[in-house]
Amino acid sequence: xxxxxxxxSVPPDxxxxxxxxxxxxxYASVSRLRSHTGAAxxxxxxxxxGFSPGRILASNMVFILVSxxxxxxxxxxxxxxxxxxxxxxxxxxxxxPADISERLSIDYFKEYANLVAGSIxxxxxxxxxxxxxxxxxxxxxxxxxxSDYAEKQRPIITYCDFWELRANGHDIHCSTLFEILxxxxxxxxxxxxxxxxxxxxxxxxxxx
Amino acid sequence: MSHINLDLQAxxxxxxxxxxxxxxxxxxxxxxxxxxxxxxxxHEVLRANLExxxxxxxxxxxxxxxxxxxLFRKESWKIFAHNIKQIVESETAGASIRFxxxxxxxxxxxxxxxIFHWTLTGRSTKNQGEGRLITVFGDDISEMRETxxxxxxxxxxIPLGIFTMDKDGxxxxxxxxxxxxxxxxxxxAGTVVDDVLFKPALASMTPDEIGGIGAIRQCVGKxxxxxxxxxxxxxxxxxxxxxxxxxxxxxxxxxxxxxxFDRIVEQLxxxxxxxxxxxxxxxxxxxxxxxxxxxxxxxxQSLARxxxxxxxxxxxxxxxxxxxxxxxxxxxxxxxxxxxxxxxAIFDIDHFKNVNDSHGHKNGDRVxxxxxxxxxxxxxxxxxxxxxxxFLVFIPDRHEAAFCLAERVRREVEAxxxxxxxxxxxxTISAGIATHRQGETLDDFMHRADQRLYLAKNNGxxxxxxxxxxxxxxxxxxxxxxxx
Numbered sequence: 001x002x003x004x005x006x007x008x009s010v011p012p013d014x015x016x017x018x019x020x021x022x023x024x025x026x027y028a029s030v031s032r033l034r035s036h037t038g039a040a041x042x043x044x045x046x047x048x049x050g051f052s053p054g055r056i057l058a059s060n061m062v063f064i065l066v067s068x069x070x071x072x073x074x075x076x077x078x079x080x081x082x083x084x085x086x087x088x089x090x091x092x093x094x095x096x097p098a099d100i101s102e103r104l105s106i107d108y109f110k111e112y113a114n115l116v117a118g119s120i121x122x123x124x125x126x127x128x129x130x131x132x133x134x135x136x137x138x139x140x141x142x143x144x145x146x147s148d149y150a151e152k153q154r155p156i157i158t159y160c161d162f163w164e165l166r167a168n169g170h171d172i173h174c175s176t177l178f179e180i181l182x183x184x185x186x187x188x189x190x191x192x193x194x195x196x197x198x199x200x201x202x203x204x205x206x207x208x
Numbered sequence: 209m210s211h212i213n214l215d216l217q218a219x220x221x222x223x224x225x226x227x228x229x230x231x232x233x234x235x236x237x238x239x240x241x242x243x244x245x246x247x248x249x250x251h252e253v254l255r256a257n258l259e260x261x262x263x264x265x266x267x268x269x270x271x272x273x274x275x276x277x278x279l280f281r282k283e284s285w286k287i288f289a290h291n292i293k294q295i296v297e298s299e300t301a302g303a304s305i306r307f308x309x310x311x312x313x314x315x316x317x318x319x320x321x322x323i324f325h326w327t328l329t330g331r332s333t334k335n336q337g338e339g340r341l342i343t344v345f346g347d348d349i350s351e352m353r354e355t356x357x358x359x360x361x362x363x364x365x366i367p368l369g370i371f372t373m374d375k376d377g378x379x380x381x382x383x384x385x386x387x388x389x390x391x392x393x394x395x396x397a398g399t400v401v402d403d404v405l406f407k408p409a410l411a412s413m414t415p416d417e418i419g420g421i422g423a424i425r426q427c428v429g430k431x432x433x434x435x436x437x438x439x440x441x442x443x444x445x446x447x448x449x450x451x452x453x454x455x456x457x458x459x460x461x462x463x464x465x466x467x468x469f470d471r472i473v474e475q476l477x478x479x480x481x482x483x484x485x486x487x488x489x490x491x492x493x494x495x496x497x498x499x500x501x502x503x504x505x506x507x508x509q510s511l512a513r514x515x516x517x518x519x520x521x522x523x524x525x526x527x528x529x530x531x532x533x534x535x536x537x538x539x540x541x542x543x544x545x546x547x548x549x550x551x552x553a554i555f556d557i558d559h560f561k562n563v564n565d566s567h568g569h570k571n572g573d574r575v576x577x578x579x580x581x582x583x584x585x586x587x588x589x590x591x592x593x594x595x596x597x598x599f600l601v602f603i604p605d606r607h608e609a610a611f612c613l614a615e616r617v618r619r620e621v622e623a624x625x626x627x628x629x630x631x632x633x634x635x636t637i638s639a640g641i642a643t644h645r646q647g648e649t650l651d652d653f654m655h656r657a658d659q660r661l662y663l664a665k666n667n668g669x670x671x672x673x674x675x676x677x678x679x680x681x682x683x684x685x686x687x688x689x690x691x692x
Contacts, residue, residue, distance in 0.1 A: 055336075056273075056338065080269050082269045132215075134219055134220065135220045135223045135224060137227050137230070138227065139230050140234055142254050144337075145335055145337070
């Protein structure tokens with residue numbers, strides 16, 4: 001993996017940077033779900049027009065923090081236990097999805113959040129952006145109501161993204177709160193193109 | 209390892225603790241008894257406890273965004289939604305509304321409805337996606353209400369009037385449908401107790417009882433310590449009559465029970481018992497007892513008069529009046545073989561007219577009493593003064609027994625000396641004996657005895673003449689064998 005040095009003298013194209021970060025997160029979520037579920041196809045979709053940030057998307061939620069000097073990402077996976085059991089059943093096996101305990105199904109998505117976060121860390125590390133990953137935390141989907149998705153430009157650039165994924169006929173939702181702490185360190189990301197090689201990168205992550 | 213990684217490592221430990229704490233907190237929320245919900249301002253369920261999921265019998269997956277309106281009947285939901293709107297629109301933080309409402313737990317909203325006591329509380333949390341949040345607590349009070357209904361049915365079915373009197377002297381709660389009937393008043397709530405209970409009874413109340421009416425109202429609102437002094441003057445039983453005719457009135461026994469809060473008599477529980485039937489029954493029993501006493505007195509009086517009528521006041525013997533009743537029974541018994549023999553002796557004092565003429569009627573009466581005393585001394589069955597100086601004796605025995613009795617009387621009279629205050633006289637008596645023949649009338653029976661008496665008189669008096677069945681020789685035989 002080649003690491004790129006960051007040129008902070010280039011003024012950032014913020015809209016392009018925001019879109020690129022969205023793209024990276026969505027890409028990571030799709031690619032990791034494909035590998036985590038073994039699904040041949042994972043479809044990413046926009047949420048319905050009736051959606052507003054803060055709306056509860058599912059009965060359960062796992063979130064993980066990806067944090068560095070330049071960027072902070074709060075990635076959330078919103079899922080219902082039924083979908084989680086079915087997707088986990090594809091990996092863990094057993095007699096039926098009903099035999100998958102709620103605990104195990106939650107752990108399954110904690111691991112998924114880890115994979116997505118790890119993927120992002122890898123992608124950004126290639127671009128010279130150092131990030132760390134927290135432990136994934138699970139809670140009821142209800143607590144989404146306490147999230148603050150208001151877009152801000154200062155002191156920290158804050159924005160969000162919401163999308164839906166479908167794998168093996170089961171839907172889950174993802175959301176990310178982006179907090180850009182130092183745009184100049186990220187300015188070069190706007191031109192970054194994800195290669196096929198990068199997409200298949202299942203390299204070992206440095207989980208802490 | 210960079211300082212970032214070290215920081216994250218420390219944070220990981222904290223997150224693990226938070227994760228565990230969160231799991232425990234969620235478990236506590238799931239276990240909240242009754243119904244616990246968090247709903248948004250569009251009435252969608254966002255969070256529910258396990259009891260709610262169990263109550264509805266649906267999958268926990270289906271709880272999120274369950275429309276709350278589905279749980280209520282249309283009319284109930286209008287009220288529930290209105291209350292939620294009140295909370296959402298309230299500017300007061302933590303605004304709360306409490307109310308009771310049925311929850312349709314079955315498929316059919318009209319059936320299986322259970323009464324809950326609801327508490328809606330507004331949360332300060334509000335976001336673009338869900339709007340204002342409301343917590344909903346529901347306590348199932350259907351069993352409590354059912355118990356209340358059963359108790360109320362008991363109250364309303366017993367023949368008592370039960371109600372509470374408030375501080376202002378009006379009827380608060382009525383616990384008996386019988387009360388309206390008792391007080392002959394259709395609308396009781398808010399009515400002044402004095403007007404409906406005591407006013408129609410004033411006519412039959414004593415001044416002390418009327419004074420006690422005021423004490424009933426005065427004791428409410430005062431310390432329970434002084435209640436005893438008030439209660440002693442309360443009217444205990446009244447004749448309640450709303451009609452002009454007294455037969456429509458009711459006797460009401462009144463019981464008072466103070467309802468005390470913080471040592472103050474807040475209300476009076478008043479219990480009315482209709483004692484009309486009991487009072488009427490007691491009166492009827494009293495009247496019956498008086499009637500019985502009168503009847504007994506009348507019977508005694510009648511008996512005394514009868515006794516007077518059948519007893520000769522001079523001699524103490526029975527009169528002819530009694531003879532007809534008593535001897536008729538004897539004759540019937542003999543005719544029907546209940547007694548084997550029936551005999552009679554008829555006595556007549558010899559030359560009694562001379563006694564009257566010589567010594568006066570008063571002394572004549574004295575002689576009659578003395579002779580009667582001799583007859584009574586023989587304890588015959590039925591001794592009778594037949595008239596004047598003539599006496600009869602009936603005995604349920606053979607001719608010989610009658611003859612012997614007559615002879616004992618005759619001899620005793622003969623031996624008797626009567627002091628008439630200056631003159632001592634001796635009298636004799638004659639007697640005739642007859643034995644009853646079955647089917648024979650009293651007159652015929654007496655006639656035959658009288659014939660024997662006549663023979664005794666003609667034969668020289670002071671003797672007993674046996675019946676014709678007994679020859680003169682036999683008469684002598686009796687005479688000869690008569691014990692001294």
